[in-house]
Amino acid sequence: MKFLMGLLTFVVALVGVFVFLSLSWQALPVLLVLLALWMLLTHRGQQAASVTAVGLSTLAQRLGSSAVIVVGIAGVVAVLVAMLAMAQGYSDTLRRTGGLDTAIVLRGASAAEVSSVLSHDNAIVIADAPGIAKDDEGKPIASPELVVAANLPMKGGNPEEDFGSVQLRGIGEEAWKLRTNAKIVAGRRFAPGVRELVAGKGAQRQFDGLEVDHEIKLGNQLWKVVGIFESKDAMESELWGDADVVGPTYRPSGSKSSSAVYVRLTGADAFEPFKAALTSDPRLQVDVSTTDDYFSKQSEGTSKAITAIGIVVGAIMAIGAIFGALNTMFAAVASRAREIATLRAIGFRGLPVVVAIMLETMLLALIGGVLGGLIAWLIFNGFSASTLAAGTTGQLTFQLEVAPKVLWTGLKWALAIGFIGGIYPALRAARLPVTTALREQ
Amino acid sequence: MKYLHLIWAALFRRKTRTILTLVSIVAAFLLFGLLDAVRISFAEAGKSANGAERLQVGARLSFIQPLPQGLGAQIAQVPGVRDVAHANWFGGAYQDPHNQIFTFAVSPNYFDVYPEVEVDPEQRKAFDANLNGILVGEVIMKKYGWKIGDKLPLQSQIFPNKEGSKNWNFDIMGVMKSKDNKAFQSQMIVLHWKNFDETTPYNHGSVGWYIVRVNDVNDSDRVARAIDAISANSDHETKTMTEQAATANWIKQLADIGLIVTSIMGAVFFTLVLLTGNTMMQAVRERTSELAVLKTIGFSNGSVLAMVLAESVLLLVLGGVIGLGLVSLISMALPALSGGMITHTSVGAKSWSLGLALAIAIGVVIGALPAMRAMRLNIVDALAGR
Numbered sequence: 001m002k003f004l005m006g007l008l009t010f011v012v013a014l015v016g017v018f019v020f021l022s023l024s025w026q027a028l029p030v031l032l033v034l035l036a037l038w039m040l041l042t043h044r045g046q047q048a049a050s051v052t053a054v055g056l057s058t059l060a061q062r063l064g065s066s067a068v069i070v071v072g073i074a075g076v077v078a079v080l081v082a083m084l085a086m087a088q089g090y091s092d093t094l095r096r097t098g099g100l101d102t103a104i105v106l107r108g109a110s111a112a113e114v115s116s117v118l119s120h121d122n123a124i125v126i127a128d129a130p131g132i133a134k135d136d137e138g139k140p141i142a143s144p145e146l147v148v149a150a151n152l153p154m155k156g157g158n159p160e161e162d163f164g165s166v167q168l169r170g171i172g173e174e175a176w177k178l179r180t181n182a183k184i185v186a187g188r189r190f191a192p193g194v195r196e197l198v199a200g201k202g203a204q205r206q207f208d209g210l211e212v213d214h215e216i217k218l219g220n221q222l223w224k225v226v227g228i229f230e231s232k233d234a235m236e237s238e239l240w241g242d243a244d245v246v247g248p249t250y251r252p253s254g255s256k257s258s259s260a261v262y263v264r265l266t267g268a269d270a271f272e273p274f275k276a277a278l279t280s281d282p283r284l285q286v287d288v289s290t291t292d293d294y295f296s297k298q299s300e301g302t303s304k305a306i307t308a309i310g311i312v313v314g315a316i317m318a319i320g321a322i323f324g325a326l327n328t329m330f331a332a333v334a335s336r337a338r339e340i341a342t343l344r345a346i347g348f349r350g351l352p353v354v355v356a357i358m359l360e361t362m363l364l365a366l367i368g369g370v371l372g373g374l375i376a377w378l379i380f381n382g383f384s385a386s387t388l389a390a391g392t393t394g395q396l397t398f399q400l401e402v403a404p405k406v407l408w409t410g411l412k413w414a415l416a417i418g419f420i421g422g423i424y425p426a427l428r429a430a431r432l433p434v435t436t437a438l439r440e441q
Numbered sequence: 442m443k444y445l446h447l448i449w450a451a452l453f454r455r456k457t458r459t460i461l462t463l464v465s466i467v468a469a470f471l472l473f474g475l476l477d478a479v480r481i482s483f484a485e486a487g488k489s490a491n492g493a494e495r496l497q498v499g500a501r502l503s504f505i506q507p508l509p510q511g512l513g514a515q516i517a518q519v520p521g522v523r524d525v526a527h528a529n530w531f532g533g534a535y536q537d538p539h540n541q542i543f544t545f546a547v548s549p550n551y552f553d554v555y556p557e558v559e560v561d562p563e564q565r566k567a568f569d570a571n572l573n574g575i576l577v578g579e580v581i582m583k584k585y586g587w588k589i590g591d592k593l594p595l596q597s598q599i600f601p602n603k604e605g606s607k608n609w610n611f612d613i614m615g616v617m618k619s620k621d622n623k624a625f626q627s628q629m630i631v632l633h634w635k636n637f638d639e640t641t642p643y644n645h646g647s648v649g650w651y652i653v654r655v656n657d658v659n660d661s662d663r664v665a666r667a668i669d670a671i672s673a674n675s676d677h678e679t680k681t682m683t684e685q686a687a688t689a690n691w692i693k694q695l696a697d698i699g700l701i702v703t704s705i706m707g708a709v710f711f712t713l714v715l716l717t718g719n720t721m722m723q724a725v726r727e728r729t730s731e732l733a734v735l736k737t738i739g740f741s742n743g744s745v746l747a748m749v750l751a752e753s754v755l756l757l758v759l760g761g762v763i764g765l766g767l768v769s770l771i772s773m774a775l776p777a778l779s780g781g782m783i784t785h786t787s788v789g790a791k792s793w794s795l796g797l798a799l800a801i802a803i804g805v806v807i808g809a810l811p812a813m814r815a816m817r818l819n820i821v822d823a824l825a826g827r
Binding site for chain 2: 064065067068071072074075076078079082108110111112114115117148149150151162163164165168218219220249250313316317319320321323324326327328330331385386387388393395
């Protein structure tokens with residue numbers, strides 16, 4: 001019977017936790033106001049408030065054991081928030097790269113830019129499609145781009161062994177008009193027709209020798225880095241050079257081909273007619289999507305995987321923290337058994353006692369959650385990481401983003417751990433037989 | 442050893458507390474075991490005995506850059522080279538372009554350099570005889586429920602065939618097996634390079650990369666340099682590495698697994714030390730009078746210290762063994778659950794010994810303070826409850 005009750009409590013607590021974990025942040029103030037109203041207006045609520053106050057006033061004496069809850073939960077939250085921040089930073093970086101008013105045209109059934117090939121003729125046809133914005137000279141803003149890879153030595157490694165892959169994008173004049181967010185922060189743009197490159201800030205952080213006026217070796221050719229650009233998205237991890245020079249280096253035959261054509265549309269609503277025009281054109285066999293759609297899809301798998309790892313690791317750590325919290329609160333209830341029994345003897349009911357102990361645990365959990373979130377934010381916000389991104393041939397550098405959404409998830413976990421860790425000790429306190437508890441010690 | 446009973450009794454003096462603490466420790470070591478298995482499987486990728494004697498020859502410019510076919514004959518001339526095979530990236534996908542299956546177009550002697558891959562001789566003969574044939578890895582074969590003799594429609598993400606369509610059709614002629622599915626070929630498809638080169642209008646006899654098997658493992662550095670020297674200053678300079686180094690480089694670019702694992706474990710064990718440390722402090726504080734009695738009946742300061750230390754080490758080791766045991770159970774079930782996609786997770790002797798060493802170390806660290814306290818206990822004060 002006792003076991004069944006315990007099981008029932010467990011199931012109810014678990015369901016409660018799942019509902020709670022799916023709440024948005026707006027629900028928290030509502031819950032807090034309801035709690036405050038209950039404490040102010042009802043008799044039981046007032047009792048609960050006073051019992052809580054007594055409990056909190058003795059907290060200082062139990063500093064050591066209370067620290068177990070705070071530190072345990074801070075650890076869980078810090079790890080969880082760091083992992084979620086990594087997923088967030090990764091997907092945000094890729095998502096920022098795309099927009100609803102730019103589109104990417106790939107050869108049909110190509111999963112990514114690198115596996116797509118479009119001929120020069122195709123590119124001309126695509127640039128003629130309706131819905132493409134025009135520049136000042138009346139030319140359509142369509143940029144045929146060639147994506148290839150280059151091996152470069154990594155920063156701080158042995159140049160013979162520690163090399164990494166960087167994506168090299170051959171672009172034309174139109175690309176700068178298309179990507180208005182890309183700004184040269186040092187040096188200048190590359191000149192057409194010569195072996196000059198501009199490097200993204202992310203690539204510069206990752207690879208050796210990407211400094212203005214340095215020469216780097218791609219294969220057996222020397223290329224000069226003439227500028228550094230900043231775009232705050234995935235493009236920052238790339239090197240850009242003139243498509244007409246990059247092409248012959250990599251594809252001696254058919255050098256005029258490109259990987260994809262990017263276009264700036266006159267507006268988001270121009271996408272559907274643009275797509276319809278291209279897909280119905282018998283000269284072409286292409287896939288058209290908005291860059292927003294394309295880059296979101298590219299990030300999906302990896303960010304889901306990172307999130308899943310974070311949740312699994314966080315969940316196992318949370319189990320440890322829950323039992324730590326249970327331990328501490330059971331000890332706290334045991335040491336205050338007499339006090340609680342006295343309260344019940346003079347007429348306090350079970351509920352206020354339960355609420356008081358729950359509130360105490362949740363408060364400690366909240367402190368732990370805030371501490372963990374703070375640690376994660378201080379250490380990891382803006383921390384650079386890199387990986388071989390899906391659908392590219394180079395390393396993608398991105399920054400961990402401890403976004404409010406991520407912090408809120410961490411806090412919810414903290415409160416949920418506090419809830420489960422507090423409920424059993426609270427119930428035990430409320431069920432304690434008054435007479436035995438008073439007689440003990 | 443003769444005090445084990447006493448230590449055990451002290452440990453389970455308060456059952457609830459000890460069990461709750463134990464679960465926390467089990468959770469920590471469960472996580473440790475899982476993460477360590479992941480770390481090791483990444484660290485040991487490519488480190489097979491055959492991996493060391495294989496060299497990969499790719500274009501220095503980048504891994505997507507092809508090499509000329511004639512280079513193979515030149516590489517074969519380098520002293521110390523036993524076999525030279527070559528392969529191309531085909532970029533296969535089944536049904537949906539995002540559902541990728543690694544597919545290589547390989548030279549006829551491809552399996553000479555991968556002796557760990559087992560193909561039934563009959564199936565091998567059938568594959569060699571049919572230009573449109575493919576061999577499929579055992580894991581993939583099971584995953585999709587294909588049979589030998591099936592026609593397999595496969596999409597190339599890059600290369601069109603003669604008709605300009607990227608939908609290719611192949612005949613499944615056999616299965617590539619390997620011990621414990623350890624060879625990566627168990628998870629991929631190979632087709633004839635000749636078929637690939639003749640069918641797609643874009644390849645023009647080029648080769649993605651060469652795989653070289655050397656006579657002597659200790660000689661591989663010299664062979665690698667000699668191979669790179671062949672094409673130095675040409676428009677197709679090569680970069681030759683052992684398979685092991687190439688895999689390690691790839692994983693390093695993917696993510697710094699070691700750093701991630703170490704930082705998570707740091708957070709976990711820091712928390713664990715605090716948590717169990719508190720439990721031990723509580724336990725000793727509670728037993729002050731009992732410890733005083735022990736001392737009264739003749740236990741020396743040293744043995745009291747040792748007993749408290751032993752208690753905390755026992756607690757940690759108990760939790761560690763249960764946790765690592767759970768990981769072993771999980772990793773046994775994992776290949777079955779994942780349909781053979783995860784094969785490398787096993788909790789080796791290394792993980793166990795590292796885990797146990799950690800358990801003992803943490804046990805000593807958290808036991809130290811309470812044990813010192815117990816040792817310095819003044820009998821008279823303790824018995825008087827001061």
